[in-house]
Amino acid sequence: MSIDLKNLIPVLQAEWIGFNTATFVDHVSIDSRSLQNGSKTLFIALSGVNNDAHLYIPELIEKGVQNFVVQYIPENSKGKANFLVVKNSLNALQQFAAYYRDLFHFPIIGLTGSNGKTIVKEWLNFLLSPDYNIIRSPKSYNSQVGVPLSVIAINEKHNLGIFEAGISMVNEMTHLEQIIKPNIGVLTNIGSAHDEGFQSLEQKISEKLQLFKRAAVIIYQKSELVDGCLASFLKENQLQDRVLFSWSFTDKTADVFILKKESKNDKTIIQYQYQNGIFDLEIPFQDSASIENGISCLLVLLYFKYDAATIQNRMQLLYPVEMRLEVKNGINNCSIIDDSYSSDFQSLKIALDFLESQNKNASKTVILSDIFQSGFSNEELYSKVAQLITDNKVNRVIGIGNTISSFSDKFSNAVMFQTTADFIASFESLNFANETILIKGARSFQFEEIVTLLEEKTHETILEINLNSISHNLNFFKAKLASQVKMMVMVKAFGYGNGGLEIAKLLEYHKVDYLGVAFADEGISLRNGGIQLPIMVLNPESTSFPSIIQYQLEPEIYSVKGLNAFLKIAREKNLKDYPIHIKLDTGMHRLGFEENTIDELIATLKGNSTVRIQSILSHLATSDDMNHYEFVLSQVRLFERLSSKLMSELDINPIRHILNTSGISNFPDAQYNMVRLGIGLYGVSNDPLEQKYLENVGTLKSIISQVRTIPAGDSVGYGRRFMAQKETKIATIPIGYADGISRLWGNQVGYVNIKNQKAPIVGSICMDMLMVDVSEMDCKEGDSVVIFGENPTVTEIADALKTIPYEILTSISQRVKRVFFR
Incomplete structure (x- = not known):
């Protein structure tokens, strides 16, 4: 990509405020945390209910980013960069992607449906890649943001595109259709996913069909419901000339009729009828979802006029698709990021960002195979890969493959091997220890063997933690908060059993304001893992005060005795304005200053410069039980009175917080300056209605x-x-x-x-x-x-x-x- 910035002004209907229109950009970013942002980046500042990327523009300018699409210019950034000012930055991202898509004229396959989109996309990529140079959506980038980012990755060497589009409510597909503009449409399985966004199944199907307005052919499983929606769609849009290419298990009028299927040795043998011929097809799966996805691929191959022998030879080699990046414990205190079944340039960029967000060690290593289907010449590709590695501050590169080995001179601190077997033979000499290792390889390199070598050996019971679900749940609760309300997230008790450090890394990546732990050793563990966020210790023992200070943790103080003990140590260490948090007991009767101790607390703190009250807090006893609604209100009233007295008498303006997870939902008027999110982050709510919107972690x-x-x-x-x-x-x-x-x-x-x-x-x-x-x-x-x-x-x-x-x-x-x- 090389785009002249001034050409984008009319495309985005933008107001130009800058100093250099003779500027070209070769990279689009929406993530201020990415280490890939640079002088040739066009940063599009998205603004939503959960976050506002405009806040990070000054930081990005300091890092060398010079070109921005914004809804407003931050006050302290005017005159320091080029700005394209638009009404809506998400619309601008989509308009840019649509403009960029129109620069290319090769066939595009558009996929939509409730289930199977990503699987079908990955399988079609495998099946068609011997004959085409394919650009496809990385992972499951199918949203209003993911689709434009996928399309922007097209380059001049590609000659086939495969993009998936996902929607969760009406009117979303229109935007995605304008970006993808598919020539070939594939409708995968229609199920119950995202039903809540539509009035009926018919409405959901009709909305999904909007993706195919320009498609010459629509491939789908024939059914009375889908046929009816299709007929209405074609009539409304005057598209009666569109080719419908259907399949069915039961309807003999379908273009491809499945005569029979039978299971045999973990495989499925299908017999299908097409154009007066009967053919056998073997798929290496038995579950119904994989069979349906395989048949969708079959119809695409038939439309592309592949013969039965080629179809059989390729489809019998289909494989399970890993759609996720996994973080695992490794040997010698290493962390392993397993992306061992994928090697293309776009997904490498995503994996490197993930490596940064989950990096628990001072050193980063990337084990990388040859990269396929980039669209670039090898010279250009490995130059770009080397630059990515440099931008992401990777300490060591281990390349495996003939091609990447021939470009070893482009990488610093690199070791190259011709084959995976060569790497395994030299494994002991590579001395893996105390590093985060991204393992990223094309399937043919069998990098799962490398994962097995590096993975810590434990028994076969595992707790899988879905980091996407944590992000979703965090954003769900963020959306309930007033714009200036901060968020503390509880990661005590080993992240509620889910894993403290890894979750803390993700929360730091999402820029939450505070982390909460129960005891000092939990906070020390996070600090040793590299966490820089403020950490509050809710139940500090006086014996832990020296360690709390050493590791820059912030203690909750809940008694005069505890306060005096901390003040004594703080004076001995000549501290000034050390942050502490004052806990008030408003009815929980567990920990905290009661009303009759407030005057003594004020007297102890008045004129004291050793510590600073960073926040005043209390804890609700019954925020999850609306039968005790009045008791909660009495707690809030008492908290308001006692905290206000502290603030007035000590002339301070600290953060105040009283709401936990249930309180965030049930008592929105008591948000104060901060809330504390706990069990809700991990996908659990006491409210059945709210539970529907949380994701299992x-x-x-x-x-x-x-x-x-x-x-x-x-x-x-x-x-x-x-x-x-x-x-x-x-x-x-x-x-x-x-x-x-x-x-x-x-x-x-x-x-x-x-x-x-x-x-x-x-x-x-x-x-x-x-x-x-x-x-x-x-x-x-x-x-x-x-x-x-x-x-x-x-x-x-x-x-x-x-x-x-x-x-x-x-x-x-x-x-x-x-x-x-x-």
């Missing part, structure tokens, strides 16, 4: 260790608490109460999820194992097992055990490996 998984069949009358487990009434198939799973599973969840009270079916837990839960009844399902040793996540949820388990979701989450043992993914 943690999924506890294990595997089946062994399957056996026992006769009627035999027992299972300690105490013979389960007696088989009939012949019963039992699966043993390597997770037990030492991993945090309550014994009360055993004996047919609870269940696990295997292949989307409930498997009741039978007998007593053991220390390291539990047993389940799998008599009614087809399963085998090694199959995946979900202990909790979407089904069952932690709330469901908590209700059954008469406890709260907090206890379920925080009980998960440290011996359970945490895997973080985006």
Whole structure:
């Protein structure tokens, strides 16, 4: 990309305020945190309910960014850069992408639907890449922001595009259609995802079809509902000349009719009828979703006029698609970012940004294979890759592949290997320790073997943490806040059992205002992990005060005795204005200054310059129970009176905060200057209506260790608490109460999820194992097992055990490996 800035003025309908119109940009960014921003970047400052990128423009100018699209110019930035001022910066991003798309004239496949878009896109890329130089959406970049960023990555060497478009409400697809302008439309499975944004399924289908206004052909699964929506869509838009290319399992009038399908050795054999011919096709999957996605790919290949033999040869090689970046614990105190099935230039940029957001170590290493389908010449490609590596301050590069090895001179501190086997042979000499390692390779390089070598060896039970869901939940609660209200996020108790440091890194990336921990050692661990955010210690013991000061943590002070103890140490260390947080007891009666101690507190602090009251806080006892609504209001009134007295008597204006997660939703008038987000970040709400809008964060998984069949009358487990009434198939799973599973969840009270079916837990839960009844399902040793996540949820388990979701989450043992993914 090389775009003349002055050409964008009419495109964006912008007002020019700058000093150099003779400027070209070769990179578009919306992320102020990206290390890839530079002098040739056009930064588009998006402004939304959760964040305003305009606030970071002064910082970006200091880093060398000179060109901005803005809705307003920050006061202290005028005259320091080039500004294109627009009414709406998101619209400007989309207008820029539409303008850029029109510079290219090769075929574009547009994908939409409820499910399967990303899978079909990745499979089509694999199936068509031997014959085309393809540009496609990275990962699942299919939103109002993701689509324009995907299209902007096109370059002159591409000759086929595959872009997906996702919508969650009416009128969104019109914007995406103007950006993608697909010639070929593919409608994937229509399901219940995002139903809440539409009045009916018909409305959702009709909205999705808007993507195909310029498509010469529309590929879809034939059904009465879709056919009806299609007919209306074509008539309304006067598109009766469009080609409809359909498939079906049941309707013989479809262009491609699936005569039969049968499962065999983890594969599916399909027989399909097309143009008076009958053909066999083998797909290496058995689940219905993969079969449907495979058939969508089949129709695209047929439309491209591939012969049956080529289709068979390629489709039998289809593979599971990893759509996420995973963070894993590695050997020798390393962190591993696993992106071992993908190697293209655009996704490398995304992975490097993720590396920065999750970097827990001082040193960064990238293990990178040859890069395919970039559209650039090798010389240009590896020059760009080397520059990306430099911009992201990567300390070491390990290249694997003939091509990247031939450009080793472009990289500093690089080691090159011709093959993955060569790397493995030299593994011990590479001395991996105390570094964050991004592993990014094309599938053919089998980098999963490298992941296995570097990954810390633990047992097969894991807690998967979805970082995207944490971001979603954070933004959900941010949207409830007034514009100037700060947010403290609680990461105590090992991030509510989910992993403190990794989540803290993500929160720091999102620029929250404060982190909250229970004890000093939790805060020290975060500081040792590189966290720079202010950290408040809610339950500091006086013995920890020296460490709190050493690590620049901020203590909550809740008694005169504690205050005097901290003041004594602070004076000994000659501190001045050290931040402390004053806790008031307004009715919780757990910790805090009561009303009769306020005068003594004021007298102790008056004229004191050793410490500074950074905030005054209290804690609501019943914010989650509207039956106690009046009690909460009495707490808020008392907090207002006591905090105001402190502020008046001491002539201070600190942050004030009283709301926790439930309080944010139920008592919006008490936001003060800051709120404290806790369990809501992790996807749990006590309000069933609110719960629908939160995303599940943690999924506890294990595997089946062994399957056996026992006769009627035999027992299972300690105490013979389960007696088989009939012949019963039992699966043993390597997770037990030492991993945090309550014994009360055993004996047919609870269940696990295997292949989307409930498997009741039978007998007593053991220390390291539990047993389940799998008599009614087809399963085998090694199959995946979900202990909790979407089904069952932690709330469901908590209700059954008469406890709260907090206890379920925080009980998960440290011996359970945490895997973080985006």
